[in-house]
Amino acid sequence: MNKIKLSLLVILFSFLSAFTLHKFYVGVFQIDYFKEKKAVQITARLFIDDLEKALYKKHNKHIYITTKDEIAEANTLIANYLSEKLKIKINNKSQSLQFLTKEQEDNIVICYLKIPFKDNIKDLEITNTVLSDIFKEQQNLVHLNLNSNKKTLLFTNTETNQKLKYK
16 A cells, blocks of 8 residues: 555656746847947847846836836836846946837847947956846846857856957
């Protein structure tokens, strides 16, 4: 009888663990420099519920991103949050992010930003703490395409700032 109970328990545990969700805390950023457009373009892909949680913690209000109940100042709150948590210096000068728009893709919000910039990029410094104030496991991948050089950087709670030099 004990073997039967143990077998059933093992089967039940295996069955239930197969359906448990593992939450990933990851943001994906794409940064491209287009000299002909005189702009650095940034695309940020974040889980909607994670961003809503961060904004709720900061402002104590529900934002309801990309729903019919989205609050009127949602874009402003998102823009301010991203500007606070994503800092970019080009050629040792801090840059201001301009929030353009956002869209939804499944449970992801895609935010489009830009930095007007017409000179050659000689060095780049990125500080990325997006969502790491909410989730200690947060990881942010930044894919760069600058001066025809492609590179991917990983930002974590302990690795929040990275510098690159270009020729």
